[in-house]
Amino acid sequence: MAATEKESAKTAFEPLLQFEMEMGTFLSDWQHCDQLSTFMARMISHNRADPVRHSNFLSSALNELLEMSFRSGIPDGRLGCTVYRDGPTERVKLSFPCPSTQRQFYREAVSRTNNGSAYARYLDAIWTELAPSREVILLDLAINFDAEIRLEERPSPSITLVVDLPLEGIVN
Amino acid sequence: MSTVTLSERYRAEFDPNSQEFSLAGVIRPHSVDEIAATVTQLKQAIDAARGVLYINVKRLAQMNNTAFHAFARAFLDACRTRSDIRLVVVTSSVVGWTERMFRHLSNIEPQITVEVYDSKFYPGQTFVEDTSFIPILRTQTKMTWRHERTILPRHGMRAGIHMADICCGIGDFAVLVRKEFQPARIVALDHSKASLAYARDVATNFGITDIEYTFGDASEMLLEDNQFDLVTCRHSLQIFNQPDVLLKELYRICKPGGRVYITNEKNSHCLGEPRAQSIQWTYNEVAKLFAHFEMDVELGPKSRRYLADAGFEDIRVESFMVTNLDGDPQDFADIITAWENVYAGEMAVKRGDPPEFIERFRQGFRDHIFAALHPKGYAGWPIWAASGRKPL
Ligand SMILES: C[S@@+](CC[C@H](N)C(=O)[O-])C[C@H]1O[C@@H](n2cnc3c(N)ncnc32)[C@H](O)[C@@H]1O
Numbered sequence: 344m345a346a347t348e349k350e351s352a353k354t355a356f357e358p359l360l361q362f363e364m365e366m367g368t369f370l371s372d373w374q375h376c377d378q379l380s381t382f383m384a385r386m387i388s389h390n391r392a393d394p395v396r397h398s399n400f401l402s403s404a405l406n407e408l409l410e411m412s413f414r415s416g417i418p419d420g421r422l423g424c425t426v427y428r429d430g431p432t433e434r435v436k437l438s439f440p441c442p443s444t445q446r447q448f449y450r451e452a453v454s455r456t457n458n459g460s461a462y463a464r465y466l467d468a469i470w471t472e473l474a475p476s477r478e479v480i481l482l483d484l485a486i487n488f489d490a491e492i493r494l495e496e497r498p499s500p501s502i503t504l505v506v507d508l509p510l511e512g513i514v515n
Numbered sequence: 516m517s518t519v520t521l522s523e524r525y526r527a528e529f530d531p532n533s534q535e536f537s538l539a540g541v542i543r544p545h546s547v548d549e550i551a552a553t554v555t556q557l558k559q560a561i562d563a564a565r566g567v568l569y570i571n572v573k574r575l576a577q578m579n580n581t582a583f584h585a586f587a588r589a590f591l592d593a594c595r596t597r598s599d600i601r602l603v604v605v606t607s608s609v610v611g612w613t614e615r616m617f618r619h620l621s622n623i624e625p626q627i628t629v630e631v632y633d634s635k636f637y638p639g640q641t642f643v644e645d646t647s648f649i650p651i652l653r654t655q656t657k658m659t660w661r662h663e664r665t666i667l668p669r670h671g672m673r674a675g676i677h678m679a680d681i682c683c684g685i686g687d688f689a690v691l692v693r694k695e696f697q698p699a700r701i702v703a704l705d706h707s708k709a710s711l712a713y714a715r716d717v718a719t720n721f722g723i724t725d726i727e728y729t730f731g732d733a734s735e736m737l738l739e740d741n742q743f744d745l746v747t748c749r750h751s752l753q754i755f756n757q758p759d760v761l762l763k764e765l766y767r768i769c770k771p772g773g774r775v776y777i778t779n780e781k782n783s784h785c786l787g788e789p790r791a792q793s794i795q796w797t798y799n800e801v802a803k804l805f806a807h808f809e810m811d812v813e814l815g816p817k818s819r820r821y822l823a824d825a826g827f828e829d830i831r832v833e834s835f836m837v838t839n840l841d842g843d844p845q846d847f848a849d850i851i852t853a854w855e856n857v858y859a860g861e862m863a864v865k866r867g868d869p870p871e872f873i874e875r876f877r878q879g880f881r882d883h884i885f886a887a888l889h890p891k892g893y894a895g896w897p898i899w900a901a902s903g904r905k906p907l
Contacts, residue, residue: 473584
């Protein structure tokens with residue numbers, strides 16, 4: 344898959360912030376998504392050229408990712424999120440429990456974010472779907488935030504999404 | 516409960532007179548049901564609309580995909596059933612992602628268009644965002660600082676506070692405040708990209724990394740409510756055609772118990788000796804010239820009323836006079852030269868004034884400079900500093 348090849352090329356990412364939480368605790372309140380994304384974005388963006396607007400963008404993206412793991416709804420295991428930076432790009436690594444039956448779904452959804460039909464699929468989803476699917480959320484990140492998304496496969500009951508967000512360029 | 520929290524965090528309003536439906540704040544529902552009432556309200560607005568319905572999302576700070584899809588659905592359905600109306604989504608250049616997201620809707624439905632609300636906030640905008648203003652601001656801040664550094668502590672400035680300087684211009688004030696008073700956080704906002712770029716350069720050169728310079732519209736800020744102990748806004752209420760709108764925003768971001776500090780001029784009271792009459796004539800004309808562009812540079816003494824009307828308490832007002840005796844008289848003269856260039860050289864020309872008028876207008880500035888540099892001369896520029904406390 345195209346996305347996996349890029350993995351080895353990028354090594355300069357420095358970790359900025361990391362948190363872990365029991366899924367049970369996370370799932371106890373929907374507001375956690377909003378609160379965590381706002382807080383993390385604010386911390387991470389403080390030394391960007393325009394911290395207020397950078398944090399606004401980043402919070403949007405983080406919130407969608409957190410909401411996605413919230414909606415996966417599996418109370419066992421842990422939610423983990425690490426944010427790294429390399430120049431103008433923030434990398435978000437988000438791990439959350441995912442039954443093996445759903446892995447294939449994520450694999451396909453992620454690979455569709457970087458093929459030519461992504462935009463058509465995105466428009467079609469806005470046009471036809473009542474509520475956004477997880478796939479649309481990934482497409483939203485790829486299209487509206489220029490995100491590059493891939494999946495880190497590990498032999499564990501969790502799944503890890505790696506999302507590179509070149510926000511500094513978009514914001515300014 | 517999350518629904519309660521959610522509805523507290525955003526506002527939806529329909530103004531039938533302007534046919535404008537506006538969404539503001541943070542909309543991140545878990546399910547569509549939580550915003551069902553708002554979606555219904557939107558549908559009713561669409562039903563009531565004739566011609567064009569404006570969807571104002573200028574102050575929509577956050578919206579998740581769940582909400583976006585629900586609103587998008589309502590827009591797209593409306594286009595199908597009402598071929599007679601157009602929907603214009605008005606976004607702000609400040610909240611970048613809203614423009615990106617709503618743009619897609621116009622790719623689906625040509626009845627939907629997206630407009631980025633940007634400059635043209637008020638008639639005088641182009642003058643004050645112009646880079647020719649930069650040298651003026653520089654010298655002005657240097658001169659006013661001598662006074663303000665002693666005034667500010669009476670208006671809530673102290674170490675460790677969280678403060679915001681709105682309409683910060685080239686950011687010198689923030690740098691000076693940071694050094695003198697060591698606040699814990701400084702956000703400095705302006706709508707001139709040129710001034711902000713300049714501010715960031717200056718900060719970088721001084722190795723300052725903790726001032727948060729941000730691009731924003733002071734009348735529709737992205738900053739959250741009740742955040743700052745002190746909100747400063749210097750020489751800027753007077754350049755908005757609706758100072759009350761701006762003041763409302765300053766009030767909003769100020770913490771209850773915190774203060775909003777404003778400085779403004781009364782240009783017609785600039786004075787000098789010798790050649791007092793010519794000087795006075797010109798500055799009376801300055802006030803009229805600004806009024807022509809809907810800016811009130813006579814606002815200084817009205818600060819008390821503005822603050823009171825905006826709901827502030829414990830209002831404090833004081834005035835000070837920047838003069839040619841504050842340090843180097845040449846600095847004073849430089850400010851006047853810069854004024855002459857912009858006011859006579861640009862604004863009067865834009866108003867269409869005849870050359871004879873412009874010449875006489877210029878003469879007053881030259882006489883003010885003459886007074887400033889005269890060994891026995893005196894030249895002054897009065898400023899009103901005022902603040903009010905946001906009630907607890
Ligand atoms: C007269 S200057 C004062 C600047 C600074 N406070 C000082 O005293 O040097 C007015 C400033 O307001 C800024 N401004 C104008 N309209 C604005 C808006 N809608 N939002 C934010 N800033 C704005 C201009 O770019 C300009 O820097």
